[in-house]
Amino acid sequence: MSSFYITTPIYYVNDVPHIGHAYTTIAADVMARYRRMRGDDVTFLTGTDEHGQKIEKAAEAKGTTPKELADRLSAGFRQVWEKLEISNDDFIRTTEPRHKAAVYEVFRRMQAAGDIYLGEYEGLYCVPCESFWTETQVVDGNCPDCGRGVDTVTEASWFFRLSAFGDRLLAHMDAHPEFISPKSRANEVRQFIHMGLRDLSISRTGVKWGIPMPDDPEHVMYVWLDALVNYLTAAGFPNPGYETRWPAQVHVIGKDILRFHAIYWPAFLISAGLPLPERIVSHGWWTIDGEKMSKSKGNVIDPVAVAEHFGTDAMRYFLLREVPFGNDGDFSIARMVEMYNADLANGIGNLLSRTVSMVHKYRGGTVPAGDAADAAAAPVKEAAALLPSSFHTGLDDPQRTGRGLKFDEPLEQLRQLVWAANTFIHDSAPWTLAREGDDARLDTVLYNAVEALRVAATYFYPVMPEMAGRISAAIGLTLDPYAIDFDAAAHWGQYPAGTPLPAPEPLFPRQDLKTVPDHLTVKTPQENPVSDTSAETPAAQASDPPAATEATRDDYVSIGDFAKIRLQVGTVREAERVKKSEKLLKLQVDIGTEVRQIVAGIGRMYTPEEMLERQVVIITNLRPAKLMGVESQGMLLAAGADEVEALLAPSGPVTPGARVR
Ligand code: ME8
Numbered sequence: 128m129s130s131f132y133i134t135t136p137i138y139y140v141n142d143v144p145h146i147g148h149a150y151t152t153i154a155a156d157v158m159a160r161y162r163r164m165r166g167d168d169v170t171f172l173t174g175t176d177e178h179g180q181k182i183e184k185a186a187e188a189k190g191t192t193p194k195e196l197a198d199r200l201s202a203g204f205r206q207v208w209e210k211l212e213i214s215n216d217d218f219i220r221t222t223e224p225r226h227k228a229a230v231y232e233v234f235r236r237m238q239a240a241g242d243i244y245l246g247e248y249e250g251l252y253c254v255p256c257e258s259f260w261t262e263t264q265v266v267d268g269n270c271p272d273c274g275r276g277v278d279t280v281t282e283a284s285w286f287f288r289l290s291a292f293g294d295r296l297l298a299h300m301d302a303h304p305e306f307i308s309p310k311s312r313a314n315e316v317r318q319f320i321h322m323g324l325r326d327l328s329i330s331r332t333g334v335k336w337g338i339p340m341p342d343d344p345e346h347v348m349y350v351w352l353d354a355l356v357n358y359l360t361a362a363g364f365p366n367p368g369y370e371t372r373w374p375a376q377v378h379v380i381g382k383d384i385l386r387f388h389a390i391y392w393p394a395f396l397i398s399a400g401l402p403l404p405e406r407i408v409s410h411g412w413w414t415i416d417g418e419k420m421s422k423s424k425g426n427v428i429d430p431v432a433v434a435e436h437f438g439t440d441a442m443r444y445f446l447l448r449e450v451p452f453g454n455d456g457d458f459s460i461a462r463m464v465e466m467y468n469a470d471l472a473n474g475i476g477n478l479l480s481r482t483v484s485m486v487h488k489y490r491g492g493t494v495p496a497g498d499a500a501d502a503a504a505a506p507v508k509e510a511a512a513l514l515p516s517s518f519h520t521g522l523d524d525p526q527r528t529g530r531g532l533k534f535d536e537p538l539e540q541l542r543q544l545v546w547a548a549n550t551f552i553h554d555s556a557p558w559t560l561a562r563e564g565d566d567a568r569l570d571t572v573l574y575n576a577v578e579a580l581r582v583a584a585t586y587f588y589p590v591m592p593e594m595a596g597r598i599s600a601a602i603g604l605t606l607d608p609y610a611i612d613f614d615a616a617a618h619w620g621q622y623p624a625g626t627p628l629p630a631p632e633p634l635f636p637r638q639d640l641k642t643v644p645d646h647l648t649v650k651t652p653q654e655n656p657v658s659d660t661s662a663e664t665p666a667a668q669a670s671d672p673p674a675a676t677e678a679t680r681d682d683y684v685s686i687g688d689f690a691k692i693r694l695q696v697g698t699v700r701e702a703e704r705v706k707k708s709e710k711l712l713k714l715q716v717d718i719g720t721e722v723r724q725i726v727a728g729i730g731r732m733y734t735p736e737e738m739l740e741r742q743v744v745i746i747t748n749l750r751p752a753k754l755m756g757v758e759s760q761g762m763l764l765a766a767g768a769d770e771v772e773a774l775l776a777p778s779g780p781v782t783p784g785a786r787v788r
Contacts, residue, residue, distance in 0.1 A: 131167040132375040133159055136384060137176040137219060137357050140200035141185035144207050145420060146446075146458055147381065147413050149430035153443050154410065154452065155379040156213045157534060160589040161522055165613050170372055172361045173208065174219030175201040179350030180254050183336040193336040197222055210431055211439055212592050219361045221353055229360035230338055230353055236399035237287065248284035248328040251277040257350050259328060272383065274707050285330040285340060287352070292394040293320045299393065299403060307389050307407050308531035309453040312382060316389045327391065355392045359401070374402040379532075382409045408532055411455035417754045428458055432647050437638065440591035441467055447534040447590060460647055464640045474545045475583060475598070476635030481552065482576040483601055483631040489561050489569060493627050494603070497574025499620030504575040507551050508619040510544040511582045515614040518586070534590075541586055548579035577602050578622040585616045594634060603628050693748040694764070694787035696777055697723065702735035705755050713757055714738060716745060719784025723747065726759035729771050744775045744787055 135155045138148050152173055159171035177197040186193040201220050208215065219226065237243050251260045253270035260270060260277060270277050297320055300306055300313065307313035330346035331337070337347030362372035380388050385407070393403045415426040434442045445463045448470070450456030486494055499508075514537065521536030552572065560569040580602050588595035588608045599606035603626035697716035705711035710730045716723045725745055729738075744764040751760045764775040777785075 128166060128168045130170070130371060130376075131159075131162040132170045132362065132372045133162070133172070133377045133379065134358050134361075134375055135173040136380050137174040137221065137354060138204060139181060140175045140177050140197045140204070141181055143200065143203050144430065146428035146430050146433070147420065148204075149207070149211055149442075150413060150446050151379055151381055151410065152208060152213050153211060153446055154532070154534065155377075156211075156215070157443070157447060157589045158377065158379070158522060158532070159214055159216075160592065160608070161518060163609050164589065164611065170217065170361075171215045172217045172219060172358070173204075173213065173215045174217075174357060174361070175204055175221070176350070176354045176357075177201065177220055177222045178337040178347070178353050179257050180331070180334045180336075181257055181350075183334060184254065186336075194222070207431055211434060211443070214592075217361050219357050221357055223360075226353075226357060226360045227338055229364045230348065230356045231341055232365040233356050233359065233395065233399050233401075234341060234348070234352075236401075237395065240398050240400065242288040242291070242398040243329075244286050244288070246284060246286045246326075246328075247281070248286075249279070249281040250328070252280045253277045261325070280333075282332050283346075284328040284332075285343070285346060286326045287329045287395070287398070289324045289327040289391070289394055292397060293324045295397055296320055296390060296393055299397075303405075305406055306403075307385075308409070310530070312385055312389075312409050312453075316385065319386060319390065324390070324394075351387050351391060352395065355387065355395065358404070364401075375404040377406045377408055378404050380407065380409050382411060385409050408452075410452050410532075411450065413450075413456055413458050415458050417457055417752045417759075418756065428647070433460075433463075436643060436647060437463065437467060438594075438635075440594040441471055441635070444471065444538070444590055448538045451535050452533060453531045460643055461640055464638045464643065467635070467638045470542055470545075471635040472637040474542060474549070475587070476633065478545050478549050478552075478576070478583070479580055479598055479601055480631055480633055482573070482580060483628055485557055486573055486577065486628050487631065489557070490573060492630075494577050494622065494624055495570035495573055496624035497571035499575065499578065501571045501575055503555055504551055504571070507544065507547040507575060507579050510540065510547045511579065511617050511619060514540050514544065514582065514586045514617050518613075537586065538590065541583060544579060544583055544586075548576060548583075551579075552576055574622065574624060578619060581622045582617055582619075585611065597634055601629065601631065601634070602626070691748075692746055694744055695747045696742055696781050696783065696785045696787065697745050698783045699738045699741050699743060702738040704730060704735060705757050708755050711754055711757070712738060714743075714763070716743065716761075716763075717783045718745070718747060719782065723760045724758060725761050725763050726754040726757050727763040727765070728754075729763070729765055729774065732771050733774070741774070742776050742780065742783075744777075 133155055135152050138144065155171060155173070159169050163169045175197070177193075182193050182197060186196040189196060197220070205218055234243070251262070251265055252258070253260060253273065253275060255275055256270055256272050258270070258272065264271050265277055266274075268277065269275060297317065300317065307316055329349040329352050330340045330343070331349060332346050334347050337350060338353050340346040340348055358375055358378065359369070359373060362375070363369035364373060378388055388407050396403050414420065415428060418424060418426060420427050430442065445466055448466065449462065486492060517537040517540035521533035555572040557569055557572045560572065580598055581604065584595045584598035584602070584606055585608065587598070588606065595608070596606050602622070695718050697718040699714050700717050700722060701715040703713050705713050705726060708730065710728045712727050712730045712733065712735055714725045714727060716725050723745065745761045746764070747761050749762050751758055753759070765771040766773055766775060
């Protein structure tokens with residue numbers, strides 16, 4: 128049994144969790160459940176980051192003490208995680224005594240290694256992000272992460288000799304290409320290191336709410352040094368036996384905190400003579416209908432409200448299925464309704480209800496024995512056989528360096544299984560078999576349909592734990608996911624014939640956008656944050672997804688479907704950057720009959736000047752969307768693995784407005 132230690136970031140206790148926090152935690156939970164199914168000895172850690180100026184100020188603004196605020200909001204995080212079926216084994220709070228002991232020991236080791244010294248700090252500090260910046264990093268006097276003003280700070284400070292670690296960090300990345308994923312993020316880290324690392328100020332005098340510096344109680348420890356050590360604390364460090372947990376196998380984080388995890392944290396660990404985590408996997412950023420989530424815009428999505436309306440499992444499924452892990456994504460309730468209806472109501476829900484109903488109708492509620500080697504059921508069996516490997520390739524395999532986690536791969540394989548099973552039922556027409564009295568064939572169809580449900584329930588478990596149990600119960604089984612052999616569970620024909628089934632109950636009733644309550648997108652401010660710390664990371668393009676029919680999610684689209692998308696060549700007449708965005712360009716594109724305003728996430732690859740008079744391909748019948756508050760009347764086509772690498776363009780000049788066919 129190998130040890131598998133997986134962590135989420137520990138979240139700041141200045142506000143209640145939103146959909147972004149839920150996303151990271153759910154992703155880590157799915158991994159944890161999957162690894163438990165594989166037989167690993169899993170430790171899954173989450174928790175709260177409770178010290179520092181941000182919390183101190185939040186408490187002051189609310190007229191309370193940091194301790195009271197931390198106690199209340201930390202408890203709130205625990206409650207939300209329970210509601211979202213998060214199976215964490217430990218929940219750490221940085222205000223716990225066990226944590227202080229670990230922080231002191233790490234610090235003592237760093238000091239013993241000669242990497243700590245007392246100096247004077249003068250610099251620019253962003254309170255909401257708890258980050259120091261150099262003159263070259265700030266943008267128009269503002270924090271490059273959150274866009275808020277920075278303060279000039281001069282004070283005596285303890286420093287960590289980060290500047291001495293660049294080469295060692297690069298060497299580690301060279302020797303362990305899987306260390307940071309996706310690859311595009313690893314490249315960012317390399318670039319940052321190549322720009323030269325400066326020593327890091329690791330203490331503050333103006334702040335009271337924190338861990339006092341050893342032998343210098345005037346200073347408290349920089350909150351990121353304090354916070355990062357949580358991963359060691361929970362492993363039991365420095366007590367004997369922590370090595371059975373440490374190093375962690377995976378730190379799951381959002382891309383906003385990559386620098387802290389991929390540079391500071393490994394440098395602290397190297398200095399303290401401790402092994403580095405095996406993998407740091409970072410995911411992208413959720414925006415809401417193309418915009419950054421923020422209290423002032425009233426578009427912060429409350430995961431509990433979404434879970435209450437759609438069901439926790441449906442929300443977990445949607446979050447992981449909608450966006451390839453690592454990419455930015457746009458959260459849209461309309462899109463969630465579509466996916467819910469296509470994959471859950473019409474997919475697995477329909478498979479379950481029609482199968483169970485037919486067993487009741489034609490076989491008195493008892494699943495008959497049937498031929499598991501039936502030729503017509505072969506595609507279903509084949510889809511099932513691919514499930515274990517879709518998990519292996521999507522979620523393990525550090526050899527596929529830099530690819531990151533791919534939750535969408537096993538979920539797609541599950542969708543294929545359900546689709547194959549529904550197609551099998553449709554093509555076998557059991558209602559006709561019943562009418563014609565072809566009992567043997569009817570038994571075989573029913574048996575194989577129930578068998579597909581057994582397999583689906585088993586492998587849906589990591590993502591939809593409650594529904595997996597309910598699907599199993601609906602076919603008369605008790606799912607014991609951690610007792611099975613993960614690979615062998617996909618072998619076809621294991622369903623015990625002769626099992627009586629309970630009466631059918633619908634698990635995924637269809638959803639209608641019209642009945643989704645408004646409060647799902649607008650959260651009543653329960654807590655009043657001092658700051659909104661989310662980094663400005665809009666999606667590349669807010670694309671309205673195609674209309675939701677079952678067919679749009681099948682493998683093939685018809686030529687008629689393709690023809691619905693109007694692709695036209697246009698010439699860029701004007702181009703400028705969208706204010707406060709690194710990524711977005713606002714383009715005026717001439718398509719012959721009119722000039723369209725297009726907002727495109729290509730600002731990291733192309734300057735506005737480079738875009739002028741360039742021909743591009745755009746979708747001109749996409750519903751307009753707003754990105755960072757700017758309307759985009761279409762979408763520009765570009766290609767790339769994670770980020771945009773190149774634009775699509777005709778190989779020779781064409782008249783503006785020409786259709787792409
Ligand atoms: O940074 N999209 O805590 P935090 C996707 N305490 N993920 C999002 C998101 C969004 N819009 N918004 C937040 C801290 N997240 C520190 C961490 S770890 C030693 C200390 C998720 O409360 C994402 O995982 O600001 C991001 O990294 C994390 O929440 C930041 O949470």
